[in-house]
Amino acid sequence: MKKLLITLATILLIAGCQPKSNQVLPGSKQLDQVKAIQISDFKNLGSLNENFKKNFSSEEKLKVFKKALESARRNDKSIKKYDYDMKLNFTNGEDKALHIAKNKENEIVLKYIGDSNATYVVDHENSRELIKLIY
Numbered sequence: 001m002k003k004l005l006i007t008l009a010t011i012l013l014i015a016g017c018q019p020k021s022n023q024v025l026p027g028s029k030q031l032d033q034v035k036a037i038q039i040s041d042f043k044n045l046g047s048l049n050e051n052f053k054k055n056f057s058s059e060e061k062l063k064v065f066k067k068a069l070e071s072a073r074r075n076d077k078s079i080k081k082y083d084y085d086m087k088l089n090f091t092n093g094e095d096k097a098l099h100i101a102k103n104k105e106n107e108i109v110l111k112y113i114g115d116s117n118a119t120y121v122v123d124h125e126n127s128r129e130l131i132k133l134i135y
């Protein structure tokens with residue numbers, strides 16, 4: 001019985017320590033409902049700058065954003081300063097807001113505004129396409 005408990009505890013410990021890189025960006029399942037995306041300069045961590053400089057609503061450009069967000073995986077990269085804020089506007093009237101940064105590897109790093117320290121990294125190909133649009 002003691003060996004069984006030790007084995008179970010070891011399995012749980014190993015499972016709990018697995019990297020979180022497989023986790024997708026929360027809300028990525030509803031990206032087909034995004035009708036517009038707005039971008040503003042980053043001001044403060046945890047708050048959305050609503051002085052938007054860029055607006056994207058064409059299907060072609062929204063497709064670039066959607067592919068990038070769908071490819072994002074949790075990576076908990078440490079970002080000292082973000083570059084932009086992004087607001088996703090949904091057809092049902094809801095919205096979500098994220099901070100955006102480009103790291104030294106030219107990857108886009110995303111963090112939901114008001115969320116914990118969880119960050120999500122967009123894969124290289126989709127980061128490159130997104131950088132063309134917003135940087």
